[in-house]
Amino acid sequence: MPTLTLSELHGLAARALERAGASQAMANVTADALVAADAQGLASHGVARVPQYATHLRNGRADGTAVASIAHERRGALLVDARHGLAFPACALAVAEAVRRAREFGIAFAGVTNSHHFGVAAWHLQPVAAARMVGLAFGNSPAAMPAAGGRHALFGTNPIAAVFPRRDAAPLTIDLSLSEVARGKVMVAAREGRPIPLGWALDAEGQPTTDANAALQGSMLAMGGTKGAMLALVVELLVTALTGAALGFEASSFFVDEGNRPRMGQAFVVVDPDALAGADVYFERVETLIEAMHQDAGVRLPGERRDALRARATKDGVDVPATLHQQLLALAE
Numbered sequence: 001m002p003t004l005t006l007s008e009l010h011g012l013a014a015r016a017l018e019r020a021g022a023s024q025a026m027a028n029v030t031a032d033a034l035v036a037a038d039a040q041g042l043a044s045h046g047v048a049r050v051p052q053y054a055t056h057l058r059n060g061r062a063d064g065t066a067v068a069s070i071a072h073e074r075r076g077a078l079l080v081d082a083r084h085g086l087a088f089p090a091c092a093l094a095v096a097e098a099v100r101r102a103r104e105f106g107i108a109f110a111g112v113t114n115s116h117h118f119g120v121a122a123w124h125l126q127p128v129a130a131a132r133m134v135g136l137a138f139g140n141s142p143a144a145m146p147a148a149g150g151r152h153a154l155f156g157t158n159p160i161a162a163v164f165p166r167r168d169a170a171p172l173t174i175d176l177s178l179s180e181v182a183r184g185k186v187m188v189a190a191r192e193g194r195p196i197p198l199g200w201a202l203d204a205e206g207q208p209t210t211d212a213n214a215a216l217q218g219s220m221l222a223m224g225g226t227k228g229a230m231l232a233l234v235v236e237l238l239v240t241a242l243t244g245a246a247l248g249f250e251a252s253s254f255f256v257d258e259g260n261r262p263r264m265g266q267a268f269v270v271v272d273p274d275a276l277a278g279a280d281v282y283f284e285r286v287e288t289l290i291e292a293m294h295q296d297a298g299v300r301l302p303g304e305r306r307d308a309l310r311a312r313a314t315k316d317g318v319d320v321p322a323t324l325h326q327q328l329l330a331l332a333e
Contacts (some may be wrong), residue, residue, distance in 0.1 A: 014333035020054035022065035039313035040306035045185025076105035087118035098270040106275025109245035112266040121161035122175035128256040129171040136269040137161040143248040148229035151206030153219035156248040158235040173303030179220035239265030
């Protein structure tokens with residue numbers, strides 16, 4: 001298994017995306033996000049997605065020449081149209097505008113429509129933490145999970161992420177999919193020919209399965225049963241009813257080559273602590289809670305493991321499966 005530096009991996013991913021039709025700007029910001037995922041140990045959302053993205057760019061499911069723009073705005077609220085491009089440039093525009101408007105108005109909501117797969121939700125919130133603000137991120141995806149009591153896929157896995165800056169330490173970063181596990185983990189298991197644990201997914205007939213390929217043809221199970229399905233409903237409505245984006249069941253799967261333009265939705269909420277109790281109070285409350293959490297020796301703060309893996313990857317590089325490495329080389333040539 002070859003080991004690549006983060007710079008080498010970024011260059012390979014960006015070249016592959018450009019060869020597939022992405023603009024240089026779109027390819028670079030997308031590679032930024034994918035390589036960051038690999039550096040944090042999140043291979044299911046890393047450069048393993050490049051072949052999928054490249055196929056979508058080539059067959060028109062994504063427009064590599066798209067330039068995201070603000071479609072509607074009113075003070076602290078705005079809607080960014082991704083124009084069917086890869087999601088990352090549109091999300092970057094939405095987050096930058098949300099930070100700017102939260103600084104002016106105290107809070108901002110930025111929606112994104114006509115978008116694509118947006119990778120690790122928390123990655124988009126890094127500029128929010130850098131601005132010493134609180135951020136939330138939401139997104140939907142093609143149908144992969146049934147509604148409460150249902151058997152067939154209706155919602156996406158619909159991730160939620162949050163970032164809470166600290167005064168003198170790395171921010172708390174929380175990122176979770178509302179399925180029992182991220183669907184990308186099933187994708188990796190299918191690619192590697194491994195079974196998945198019972199309780200992760202249902203097959204196409206609505207029956208529990210340990211076959212990763214059958215799970216990709218069926219649906220994921222919601223985290224926490226009914227409660228997880230209800231949270232998925234909340235996210236689905238936040239990122240579609242407010243933005244005009246496609247519902248999960250209206251979008252063709254990301255895991256097929258042919259299909260419609262997914263038109264996914266994302267939403268970002270940014271809050272300036274100074275607009276409420278004030279930054280001093282905010283930081284005191286955060287540190288008081290963290291101190292209480294650390295009274296139990298086994299507590300690990302959210303984001304700590306990812307930060308440690310990123311530091312190690314920055315120093316030592318990232319191992320890339322040989323088959324994937326060959327795919328990336330072929331796409332970049």
